[in-house]
Amino acid sequence: MTNKLTGSRVMYGADYNPEQWPIEIIERDIVLMKEAGVNAVTINVFGWGMIQPSEDIYDFGKLDRVFDLLERNGIDVVLATPTAAPPSWMFQNDPTMLKVNEDGQRVAHWSRQAYCPNHPSYRREIRNIAKVLAERYGKRTNLSLWHINNECILQCYCEYCAEAFRVWLREKYGTLERLNESWQLWQWSLAKSDWKQIMPPIGGMSHTSVSLDYKRFLSDSNLQGFLAEKEEIARITPDIPITTNFYSIDFLGQIHHEWAPHLDVIAWDSYPPHKDYAVWAAFQHDYFRGLKNAPFLLMEQASSNVNWKPYNPAKRPGMMSLQSYQAVARGAEAIMYFQLRQSRGGVEKYHSSLVSHGTESDNRIFREIKKLGHELEKLDNVLRTRIEAKVAILFDISLMWLVEWNKTSRDIDYRDTVTAFYRPLYEANIPVDVVHPGSDLSGYDVVIAPMLYMFEKGVPDNLRAFAERGGKLVMSYNSGMTNECDVVEYGGFLRPIDDVFGIIVEEVDALEPDMCNRIERSDGSRYRTDKWGEVVRLNGAEAIAVFLDDYYAGQPAITRNRYRQGEAYYVATHPEDKFIRELLLGICSEAGVSPLCPNAPEGVEITVREDEGRRFLFMLNHNPVSIEMDVRGDRDWAEGIAWQDLLRGENVEGRITLAAYETVILEATAPR
Amino acid sequence: MTNKLTGSRVMYGADYNPEQWPIEIIERDIVLMKEAGVNAVTINVFGWGMIQPSEDIYDFGKLDRVFDLLERNGIDVVLATPTAAPPSWMFQNDPTMLKVNEDGQRVAHWSRQAYCPNHPSYRREIRNIAKVLAERYGKRTNLSLWHINNECILQCYCEYCAEAFRVWLREKYGTLERLNESWQLWQWSLAKSDWKQIMPPIGGMSHTSVSLDYKRFLSDSNLQGFLAEKEEIARITPDIPITTNFYSIDFLGQIHHEWAPHLDVIAWDSYPPHKDYAVWAAFQHDYFRGLKNAPFLLMEQASSNVNWKPYNPAKRPGMMSLQSYQAVARGAEAIMYFQLRQSRGGVEKYHSSLVSHGTESDNRIFREIKKLGHELEKLDNVLRTRIEAKVAILFDISLMWLVEWNKTSRDIDYRDTVTAFYRPLYEANIPVDVVHPGSDLSGYDVVIAPMLYMFEKGVPDNLRAFAERGGKLVMSYNSGMTNECDVVEYGGFLRPIDDVFGIIVEEVDALEPDMCNRIERSDGSRYRTDKWGEVVRLNGAEAIAVFLDDYYAGQPAITRNRYRQGEAYYVATHPEDKFIRELLLGICSEAGVSPLCPNAPEGVEITVREDEGRRFLFMLNHNPVSIEMDVRGDRDWAEGIAWQDLLRGENVEGRITLAAYETVILEATAPR
């Protein structure tokens, strides 16, 4: 519920890479930082080559100087260990430290993240550099946070990984008998009689159980590197919090909920799409906040366009600010950019930054950054408030792989399905936590499990307990197909909680693109469905909608089962969005979960951050036009609370106007 | 004309893999087999790991038990050698036994078919296990058939294959001089002066002659493995027939007509598409039957959906049964499923089976299986009858590669072209054999050669002889381009039988997608053509249609040449389906080949199986609605034969009703 980070300001700044710049540029950049309202910078993310130019030589001259300059200017330092980018001499010393790709090819050293995460030389060197950094900079007064490695999702298939994988499996399964049974290796004579027979799944997915565990192993391999560094650092600077920055879920490789307990604060990097950015980002803010159920850091975002998407439009005026406020509205306590100054070479040179090529600060982008920086200074009071949600969406990052490997329809997509269930709640301004299926669900009234393909150990019991004590549980098709090893349980799908749903799934029908069906509710309303249909037999549940077409016409499509104190819904097909919205809002309503400001106009996102005695209402206008709204719809108003506009510094009397892309933050004050 | 298989029942059953199941499950499965009418199961297909868990240890406990249980329950055994899936210890003993992919990468052992088919260790081990199995189970009274390996299309590019390829080439070509000349290797200085200079064509097709021979070599390598096993088995159990199951032609790797003489009975695995399944399957039934011109076994099919297609809809009610009867109607004497019980893990866990996850036998699928099983018991008398066809379509599986490698238009497709010429005959219920171009054609009146790109040795003489003695020969564009080494003959295309066609092909024009042409027959009817046009000069033939457009307007598009007693047609472009239908039905009609039941409604497939004194009329309704038809159109009726409905057990008086997807089988009885 809390994290170790205890600053008194919204952290505002950027990655800064002094190894790229001469000192006169650095001095100019410090001036620009001050002008922009920057209060923290992340340094040394890729600086290993500079500070340790060869095995036995360290050169901290420039880094010391930068520390000095920042300190003198009152700017905090997020100090990164540079372990995402080992220097060339290290690979020369031992070329086997270069990672081997999934196709068996060892890479050349022309990029960051070129190393094997399990290589003993790598592990030794990262411990060393972490220790050296902690010893040198641990006492700096402006050192506010450690940042270990960077977007740490290395994938390697070398012989060191093979050996480490065997050790990892032996620890997990104990005996080969258990491994063979757990993965069902007697099939196709794949059973292993010697641990040495186990190889990394080079050449792509061929057996889902091994591929799944290999992905888990790699996430854990990266985590072990993180923990090795953390151990060195924490011994020397026990009071400085430690984090690492997660990629967005566009890039897979880390099983976040296994990392989360080891981070003092969650940090992630947000690069939303140009279109539909709001739901994309909201979902992930809710997800990364949910990892510790606590505020988090937006560790990277672009000031304008990035360089690596198929198309890279500039962020339109106001958009960067709006997206920054959206992060804060959903739990962020830092707004950081990648990066401070645009790099001159390499593949990221067109990634926008705080200081641009050419015009540097004399441009629209910098002016927006500066405006935001000074606005954020008014938000100190928001720090360490929480988001209160009674609804949880279950999201298991492993399913991003597993559903893909197992899909019997090309059109099935785990992330799209989760988003289809998240979107109506987002649009209705119903606060949601996005959490792992094994999380504590006791605080929720409604739990939604879209396409929960795999039931990991403990998940069925967790869901049963939730329903038992009165929760409303909603699950969609293609759920509960397999256990944590991607093996189908005796008893079939949804086992061992099919009784909670009161149904039996007899058949799965993965439709071709030109096939569809319709469903009908008891009130006669009809909806289109496509992609997927399951032939379901009632076993205690009631059908709240039935199929209208094809050979399962008349059979249940949406079911509801009363289970102990709660209810369990099952959605046996892929319905159109309208149906999902009506279903979920109806269930929320029955559970007593109501939207924030139910009268908010479309395109206005509302959140509340609060804590004892504090309450902030965030209103974000995603519309390209200005809009009027009445805040008297919120429950606080009913309770007689008065509002003050935090940024404008005025009291609010009910109606409020939001300019295009504008954010308004209201602070609850004394009663009216 | 006959095969060695002499059972008295239509074989009905499934693959069964006891290595995946505990004994209590197996016992339950035997009960379900009986309930479903199963009379045979294929066991041990992938069971090597169970029966030989390490080099020196054998464990036949469970397999013996399964044999006992099956024997006790009157169920025959198709005993597979498990050589498609060598166990892990074998790869550990010699990692070079793992196959090397076309890109030069050695695979890891996470799938079946991971071995090099030419590896000496592999060859030694498969001989051994085959011998051990034959010795142990050869005397079992319920052993009805040997099933060697499984869908045996291994592709490997390792050093063992390189060496074996050199030996294979030396046997085929004798000298390097002949090889260099046959492949035209003086071009580009590719000529070899030492056999060691020959390497597998790693990295994909670069020289069509070597690539073609490498594919032939791999087919033969797999065949040599089969023959090695067969030798061991046949010595011990000379009276038990031996087969292997072919993939459908969706998966290439075996040159079937070279395998066929070595099999006692042909067996293939049919996984038709959801749409247009009927022509897809009919063509392949006719092809696999044609390999020995004899009944065959449907060795695998899915009870409902599979898991590996882009989309995997369930088979609609009645469809599985209809597809099974279609196989029988076109020559099958076995209907077998893959597999008896759905596997719990791995990549095939969502492939439908006889016994499903969860509901096991309590579902629609099992009920249809059971109904079919008991119906098939009425078909004993159909066994060992034949299909009589006067029309042959020539199909050369090698062209699936060769046309692809040589195509000068992205839109040219060998299989689609063959299907375009097969479809109108199928739809008209004209019996067709699909045979290799080198086959004995003396029994046919019409022979159709769609896109016979390559003339293998003997093929021109075979076609000439057919025409000479009065046959009608139809050939399409892109035919006769090269000889058996994919080398153009002096004299050019269609050589050495261009005189049979009486034409000279001057130019080949591979059209872009937005280009087309039209052709006109002498009666003024016009048809669209596209994709391909050849500029043809008459050299004795007459033009029965000419092009209307572009620079070859007025020149011959379709030609006919009287050659000795016969006629040879050439189709120099890709016409719309309507034209192909009219052309082929016209030619058949002139040849005195008439449809079965010419008045059959659209979507009703008709076949006849017959033998001395026996005659069965199969009528399959592929329409989703019931349909009436009059069987008095068939020639037997005219001859005064009376019909009995084999499944319903009633006499038939002319009109008959077929429900949606229903099959009716009429047996000719005494004269009316």
Add this chain to the structure above:
Amino acid sequence: MTNKLTGSRVMYGADYNPEQWPIEIIERDIVLMKEAGVNAVTINVFGWGMIQPSEDIYDFGKLDRVFDLLERNGIDVVLATPTAAPPSWMFQNDPTMLKVNEDGQRVAHWSRQAYCPNHPSYRREIRNIAKVLAERYGKRTNLSLWHINNECILQCYCEYCAEAFRVWLREKYGTLERLNESWQLWQWSLAKSDWKQIMPPIGGMSHTSVSLDYKRFLSDSNLQGFLAEKEEIARITPDIPITTNFYSIDFLGQIHHEWAPHLDVIAWDSYPPHKDYAVWAAFQHDYFRGLKNAPFLLMEQASSNVNWKPYNPAKRPGMMSLQSYQAVARGAEAIMYFQLRQSRGGVEKYHSSLVSHGTESDNRIFREIKKLGHELEKLDNVLRTRIEAKVAILFDISLMWLVEWNKTSRDIDYRDTVTAFYRPLYEANIPVDVVHPGSDLSGYDVVIAPMLYMFEKGVPDNLRAFAERGGKLVMSYNSGMTNECDVVEYGGFLRPIDDVFGIIVEEVDALEPDMCNRIERSDGSRYRTDKWGEVVRLNGAEAIAVFLDDYYAGQPAITRNRYRQGEAYYVATHPEDKFIRELLLGICSEAGVSPLCPNAPEGVEITVREDEGRRFLFMLNHNPVSIEMDVRGDRDWAEGIAWQDLLRGENVEGRITLAAYETVILEATAPR
């Protein structure tokens, strides 16, 4: 301005590969050459295997014979060194001579161009065979030209290349400090502390600077091979000119302007698309002519279709001839085919030739070849005339890679953009040179630089000097982004010549496919733009069009700046074709550059070749119908020159009729 080639005939002939043919075929081919008007053939391009069948054995029997036959028939020889296709024994002697692909896989020897261009054995062997050939054939009277290697764009990533790359870099950069700085390798800790740390960029583009230099290095590696051969040859036959044939720019690998000084005459191979062939070919004729600003050889073209495009339609009647004349019209002094006789095997067997499979010379294609051959005999007088252009388009072949690697919009394409600016000039019959940005620009009035993404060293000064002395310079968006190492200069885009344009580029906006904008000129005319928009600030320039939409509405889209005696235009977006045409024709008009025959009908291409006292007007009718035109629009007419039709041999009185696809060549004679 001139080349060493001094023949008195338009060279007409083909590649001929005697190693593929028996002597009786060769003798027949010589007869056909004579019939077709062939006066030169290129031999021995891939004949190494024949003339040196093993390391110590040479066999020149057939080549001598061919030389004799050609000599006796008055046919010149272009003698190729066969070094594009080393024989198999050479690879057997040293398998490391086989090249390694970008993915790290060493190829098998089943194709030409299978060697490593940096391998010491290869370098030794090519010197030897070049010397041997020069010694044997150097005195032949019909030896007219050396042709070294063939389409020499080898790409290799082996250890020999790695080592050679290090040497190459050391020569270029001197020290690692300079390399690290030039490539900005401190970023991501990629800086090198030992030359050995540098590896080829296996696995594709990961760092643009190294990838760019690796491409340059490979071009240079191929050039070094060329120079090694040239050195051997030139020592022995100093008077015989030497060339190599360039691929079209469809195939990358040679940085042509670095090769050009070493060739005595430029030669290239033209395989235009079926549609839009005219602009495709015109651009490249102008480009390859521009390399030396001198006539060139069309070293290869197809007589009709090729085999390797997605679709390969035949060249329609007249098309081959028209395309040949187009080459001559734009500077060609040779029209050569690949190849004389269609090969029987391998991947090129369906590539059309002078002598076809089957019908050999008895077909339309040969008849057109023959007609053209005899027509070209009338063009002796055209030889060594020049094309006079006052407009230059800048084209840097390196940008074909570099724009691709750096593009922030999937829809940006360097070649398409250059073509978009070239097309309106082509269509208006305004002569254009296509030249490297570093070329001497002093002869031009207008210089157009579409998407000149990178400013190589010297280019900014070159452009500044051009504007300074009165030139009109036009540059489009995405220009001047980086220096010659693909590194952004301090000062940003367009530096160091942003003052020439009088603008500052503040932002780059890479639009998504459904986004667009509009621009408006001061006269109110409006045009659509898409793909790209730059936010530009005027810094001395004036806006001649402004954006109408989005957040930069009202800001400059097209700017003009008076700079010293000249003017510099900047196009900050991707406008529709109509705008580009109006802009460029307007600028040309202001510069006094006017079209040839301004009244020529659409689809008629006009060029002039001239020299002291000689002047030829080429008129090519690309329309599929005949067309009338009046040649009195040309300036010569005004000057009172009379014209004679060179092919028809008649005087011309103003109006002239061109048949579909016909070419008419008028020679200026005495004044009317």
